Amino acid sequence: MRLNLRIWRQDGPNDKGKLIGYRVDDADEDMSFLELLDVLNEKLILDGDEPVAFDHDCREGICGACSMVINGQPHGPQKATTTCQLHLRHFHDGETITIEPFRAGAFPVVRDLVVDRGAFDRIIASGGYISAPTGAAPDAHAVPVPKPQADRAFTAAACIGCGACVAACPNGSASLFLGAKITHLGELPQGQPERDSRVVRMVQAHDDEGFGGCTNTGECAVACPKEIPLDVISQLNRDYLHATTTRR
Amino acid sequence: MVTLGERAGRRAGPAGAKRTPSVLLKYVMAVSGAIMLLYLIAHMIGNLKIFFGAESIDKYAHWLRTIGEPALPEETLLWIIRVVLALALVAHIASAVILTRRAHKARPVKYAYRPPVKGSYAARTMRWGGVIVFLFVVYHLLDLTTGTLNPHGVQGEVHANVVADFAPGRWYVTLFYALAVIAVGFHVRHGLWSGLQTFGRSSAATQHTLQAVALVVAVVLVVGFLSVPFAVLTGLVA
Structure with missing residues (x-):
């Protein structure tokens, strides 16, 4: 052809x-x-x-x-x-x-079609991880995770950080990426100790990188090659509200 | 995509707090929008008094000015509502301006070719639609609150003012009013759902229900507000 x-x-x-x-x-x-x-x-x-x-x-x-x-x-x-x-x-x-x-x-x-997506790395570095001592892998099922939470965490964890959500967003926002990481770690027991500080730091890092705000147009979720659902942004907002209203 | 290093230390971390997070500004938009939406619903229901005759709506307007009397001076509640609405409006517009500027800076180079994919008409017209609604509100206050631009324009004679306003000869006023109300409808259709999402009230299970609720509220508002001028135009209210 x-x-x-x-x-x-x-x-x-x-x-x-x-x-x-x-x-x-x-x-x-x-x-x-x-x-x-x-x-x-x-x-x-x-x-x-x-x-x-x-x-x-x-x-x-x-x-x-x-x-x-x-x-x-x-x-x-x-x-x-x-x-x-x-x-x-x-x-x-x-x-x-x-x-x-x-x-x-x-x-x-x-150059040409290559863009620097280092901003995503810096957002992850600001809080998109869990602090855990390294060592032997724990036994499977040592930490029980209810099936619905495990499924939701897995759906969010499917994010490959490609940046298609930013490319599609009319506001140049990375909220879907951010929401995916917040939901992925926030649904699991291992993510709880740093849940509040994580969302505050990652949101700040996101904004400091110059990404825009979310207007809930839903373009990101349509463009996402891993079909991350729009409700992870709702989760991000809820976690941020919780973190900023309960922090001392 | 590993380019970590050269800029990593400079930006990350809580000490790098530079600007109010967009998420916070969205809360401001959602709360101020909710205040104005609640007022809009009350306003629309109050308007329907016109279908019960001149005395009904004129008395209702008078009552609004005398709530709390004699313990409170005249128009106390009215002025509280006006101040709250003015503050909500300023907060709503200020946040919208900041967020719009950020959005333009976040996409400095436009796509040569990018057809609309998902974004509903309502979502895509929030900004200019908001400007149109604001201009209409200014006109509407001069028309039916102060009476300056109203052909009848007598304080307290609500029924007579409205009938004079939407007289068939002034079809262009009715047309502008109708277009503005429809713009409000689109704004509410996306704004209500977006506000719920901003407050984290939306989930995969409830998203479509909430969007449907937003649509119903928008349609009810538009029909309620348009019923008055069209009733005058068709002679149902005279």
Whole structure:
């Protein structure tokens, strides 16, 4: 199949950048979207041009490295799918596809489609962990966790920190990411001792990084490749209210 | 995505508190919005007095001014309500302005191509819709509270003021009123649910119910408020 690509090219953080058109004539519908870019890059290299820079790692939908906004949607049009798991069979022959980097002030463009998502690391470092002495793993079921809580924690823990929620949010907010981490740790017994301080510190870190506020439009939950539900943001708000009204 | 290190120490930690968290500003928006919504519901129910005749609504307006008398001076309760509403309005607008500025800074470069995906019309028009509602409130106060812009404009003659206001010849006033009330409806439709979510009252199980409740409240408000001008327009109230 033949595809026309409009790809955001930007030489570096300070370059203005622009969309440039490319044509790929030998795309196959069984290719993943990243393989399409691989094919394009091979051609660009042979022609002596600069290949398109993009993030990728595991290519099996679990690492959160791949990003990019495809036809206006983070990770493309396929529901619950990362860019690496998106296949060309979801596009039609001759289609023009626009590819842009995730857009957020807190995610500065490094080059082309690569953005610096270090802000997420710093939010995690501010409280997205439990402080536990290391040692041998405890016996399974030594700490009982009720099934509904375990399920909810697991659903939230599915967040791979890719940043699609930020890319989709009209306010550039990372509330879905934040809510996922708060819910994931807050539903489990191990997360309780630091529950209040965690939410206060992570919310502050989130805001200091320059992410916007949540207006509950729900764009994030639709874009999320791991289908993190919107109610984790409600949980985040509830935990924050609890932490700020009971702290001494 | 490991780029930890170069900027990590500078920002993280509780000592790095720089600005009021957006979550707190959202609480302010939710509380002030709730105050104004409660007033709106009471206002809409009060309006319906017009269907019981001129005397009914004029007496009701008079009663509002004399609650607590003679222990309290005239219009005490009315002024308490006005001050609370004014404070709520200022808090609501101030938070909205700060949050909007943050949102624009958080997305400095727009997407070249980004079609609307999920966000409802109501959610996408909160900001400009809010501005329209505010401008309408200013006009509405000059029209039916002070009487300045009302063709009848006599204090205490509520029924006569309303009938003169929505006379068929002044269709453009009725049209503006209707559009503003519909804008209020959209604002309430998203605002009520969003406020519940802000207070952590929403869960996966209740989300759709709460959204439906917000829609019902919005529709009831719009129908209630529009019933008055359309009753005047059709001659039902004259």
